[in-house]
Amino acid sequence: MEDGLVGRRLANYRIERLLGQGGMAQVYYGIDESLHRPVAIKAIDSRWGHRETYIQRLIQEARSMATWRHEHILQVYYAGQEEYLYYFAMEYIDGLNLEQSLTEYGARGQLAPQDDVLNIGEAVASALDYAHEKGVVHRDIKPSNVMIAKDGRVVLADFGLAMDQQRGSLGETFGSPHYIAPEQARSSAAAVAQSDLYALGVILYEMLTGVVPFDDPSPMSIALMHLTDAPPSPRQLNPRLNEATEEVLLKALSKEPEDRYPSGEALMEALREALAEGEMEPEVPTELPPMPTAVSTPYARPVSQMSIVDLVMLQAEAGVDSFSNLPKVATSNSVMREELPRLPASVVTPDQGQKRQQRFIYGALVGLVLVALCGVVWFILNPDLFIQVVDPTPTSTPTTAPTRQQIVDVSSPTVTASATPIPVPKITRLTPTNTPTLTPSPSPTATPVPPTRTPTPTKVTTPTATPTATPVTEGQQVLLLYNDYSFYLLNLSEDIITPNLLVLEAIDNSTGDGTNYLFPGNQWSRFFPQIDPGYCGGIEPVESPAFRLLRPTQCTGFNAIVTPGTDNELVFWIARENVDQFRALWRGREVGRCDSQVSVCEIFLPE
Numbered sequence: 001m002e003d004g005l006v007g008r009r010l011a012n013y014r015i016e017r018l019l020g021q022g023g024m025a026q027v028y029y030g031i032d033e034s035l036h037r038p039v040a041i042k043a044i045d046s047r048w049g050h051r052e053t054y055i056q057r058l059i060q061e062a063r064s065m066a067t068w069r070h071e072h073i074l075q076v077y078y079a080g081q082e083e084y085l086y087y088f089a090m091e092y093i094d095g096l097n098l099e100q101s102l103t104e105y106g107a108r109g110q111l112a113p114q115d116d117v118l119n120i121g122e123a124v125a126s127a128l129d130y131a132h133e134k135g136v137v138h139r140d141i142k143p144s145n146v147m148i149a150k151d152g153r154v155v156l157a158d159f160g161l162a163m164d165q166q167r168g169s170l171g172e173t174f175g176s177p178h179y180i181a182p183e184q185a186r187s188s189a190a191a192v193a194q195s196d197l198y199a200l201g202v203i204l205y206e207m208l209t210g211v212v213p214f215d216d217p218s219p220m221s222i223a224l225m226h227l228t229d230a231p232p233s234p235r236q237l238n239p240r241l242n243e244a245t246e247e248v249l250l251k252a253l254s255k256e257p258e259d260r261y262p263s264g265e266a267l268m269e270a271l272r273e274a275l276a277e278g279e280m281e282p283e284v285p286t287e288l289p290p291m292p293t294a295v296s297t298p299y300a301r302p303v304s305q306m307s308i309v310d311l312v313m314l315q316a317e318a319g320v321d322s323f324s325n326l327p328k329v330a331t332s333n334s335v336m337r338e339e340l341p342r343l344p345a346s347v348v349t350p351d352q353g354q355k356r357q358q359r360f361i362y363g364a365l366v367g368l369v370l371v372a373l374c375g376v377v378w379f380i381l382n383p384d385l386f387i388q389v390v391d392p393t394p395t396s397t398p399t400t401a402p403t404r405q406q407i408v409d410v411s412s413p414t415v416t417a418s419a420t421p422i423p424v425p426k427i428t429r430l431t432p433t434n435t436p437t438l439t440p441s442p443s444p445t446a447t448p449v450p451p452t453r454t455p456t457p458t459k460v461t462t463p464t465a466t467p468t469a470t471p472v473t474e475g476q477q478v479l480l481l482y483n484d485y486s487f488y489l490l491n492l493s494e495d496i497i498t499p500n501l502l503v504l505e506a507i508d509n510s511t512g513d514g515t516n517y518l519f520p521g522n523q524w525s526r527f528f529p530q531i532d533p534g535y536c537g538g539i540e541p542v543e544s545p546a547f548r549l550l551r552p553t554q555c556t557g558f559n560a561i562v563t564p565g566t567d568n569e570l571v572f573w574i575a576r577e578n579v580d581q582f583r584a585l586w587r588g589r590e591v592g593r594c595d596s597q598v599s600v601c602e603i604f605l606p607e
Helices: 052-066 098-107 114-133 182-186 193-209 219-228 243-252 264-276 308-317 350-381
Strands: 013-021 025-032 037-044 076-082 085-091 095-097 146-149 154-156 406-408 415-417 476-482 487-491 502-507 514-520 536-539 558-562 581-586 589-595 600-605
Touching: 013 037, 052 076, 095 098, 095 308, 098 146, 098 193, 098 308, 114 146, 114 154, 114 193, 114 264, 146 308, 182 193, 182 219, 182 600, 193 243, 193 264, 219 600, 243 264, 581 600, 589 600
Parallel strands: 406 558, 536 558
Antiparallel strands: 013 025, 025 037, 037 085, 076 085, 095 146, 146 154, 406 415, 476 487, 476 600, 487 536, 502 514, 502 581, 581 589
């Protein structure tokens, strides 16, 4: 799409270069040839051009913003369509986004000046209050959507995930995990005005301490932290903050929306008053040995003497654009690379990024080869540890109770088991102790036995109960955690859960009915009758790469893991054509709905 649009003309706009790329759209730099002004043109990615949901989201963004007039909200000029391309032209901001600025301060080992914290926070708060008065929740407040022009103007952008509270949500948007409010982590449709203010509170926390309150390599883990964990004390991260400032930040990050500030104006007024009380003098413990100079500590991170506007000017001279973390691309072939401005050390050029990626790929390949060789040697030295295979449908009833963790492979006729609890994330395949095992034959000419075929699951119906769309908000708390490669049910209650009462079923968008893509909970309970508190039941399609599996660290262990084929109807949670949601049925009653493109969903099972 980069090559196809650069150089094209859309309405009065000539597209000159790519500025940035997001999850479903790309942003280009263009020129309005009628009014002779620069513009930013947002076009929907061709991968989503056939998806009505994403097209509607793009149109909603344009319509929401085109009629608005606010100093701190990006202005939309025009929206149009050419064949299968949907786009709109908007105001171009010559400067940096806040994420780039905070990254630069972090590279310098500094914090942003408090005056800038207040000015930026008040601008964003004012824009949010304006949008909330219009009945619109932004749902994706984060530093990269806050732009700072070279003249100091602060602008809030990207209402592409916005939700009109009168009409509801048009998508299954999860938002950005570091800045997502707890209620939005449960369901994107549950976002309210205070959800945006929570995200603003995270930004203020980050600007005043240098870090976000919750961080982890897994987006799902971050979302769970927002749901369950208390934020770290801001004063532990920045001892110069006074108690009043800490109280404001923690109130902004309250778990319940009603416990937060009622408006952005109220939040910023409280923060300004708190910061006016002055900084605290940090007490450095004298009994500890001095830290190495290379180690950054909260005490060694001073407030920068360079304002964000000065930083914007510096980075703009180096060719960094507000819509992207990459340097601007020269538009003329006659410009030699030596003539491009020299970048600060914190800015990575495309060539550097490509080389780093190549080094990473080569290193990963070498590592995989070494791991494979080690595995071969291990198996040669330990022939007695090979997995024993049994028939999954024994003719006699076992006399011994099943072990705690078992893995079920519905793509093949084999089931494996063991009597040893499974540590996370390593999972050991187990064999029932009372079932005769098949000893591997030493003969290489053994006749292979053709595998039996797992019957395709049929749609589960309960004649005595009709599914209802009313969600359950009390009972046994369960978290559903998933990505494109795996699915897990985590029991957060204090009691066991009997999974054979549960059915998880994909929903047809056009009819609202269930589909043939469903997972009966008895697939788990066939081999272990319950899911214990803190434990998980899992579904890991056999073709899924191991490094793509979520394997949630929140799971104490796994009671059962089913491994169907990727095209098996048990793989119900994946978004498909005309399927964007799935529902949970408990005894035939619908107790919750989840978005397929959200990685975490909370439901409650009636006790």
